[in-house]
Amino acid sequence: MLLEIVKDTAISYYYHYVNFQHYVHDFSDFIEVFLDDKTNFSPYHSHIIDFWNLHHEENILFLTFEEYETQLFQKYILQTIEDICKVKMVDQNFRITRKGAVGLHNEEMSQDLIDKFNKWTDM
Numbered sequence: 001m002l003l004e005i006v007k008d009t010a011i012s013y014y015y016h017y018v019n020f021q022h023y024v025h026d027f028s029d030f031i032e033v034f035l036d037d038k039t040n041f042s043p044y045h046s047h048i049i050d051f052w053n054l055h056h057e058e059n060i061l062f063l064t065f066e067e068y069e070t071q072l073f074q075k076y077i078l079q080t081i082e083d084i085c086k087v088k089m090v091d092q093n094f095r096i097t098r099k100g101a102v103g104l105h106n107e108e109m110s111q112d113l114i115d116k117f118n119k120w121t122d123m
Contacts, residue, residue, distance in 0.1 A: 008103065008105050011108055013034065014030045017039075031113065
């Protein structure tokens with residue numbers, strides 16, 4: 001489980017929906033769906049709590065995005081994928097993330113939307 005700031009999660013998830021599920025609506029429409037807990041793996045908060053409650057299990061890896069972001073850890077993840085899947089990654093520069101930075105919501109969201117997320121998270 002990779003945990004990042006919920007606002008950054010929503011942005012990442014939007015691009016996942018666009019690129020892999022052929023989502024055709026705009027960002028603001030997607031955010032409303034996300035905040036209404038109508039996306040896959042919703043409701044968001046209980047989904048995270050469910051995994052946190054399992055974090056002590058041997059087969060559950062629970063990380064923050066800040067922990068994942070280190071280059072050393074990314075190499076560890078790629079090696080682990082290779083070992084488990086018994087495949088060799090052709091391109092060792094493979095990126096699992098779109099931009100791979102913490103706090104992108106400050107660049108991609110309006111202050112009103114950030115405030116809306118803050119209120120939703122504080123509920």
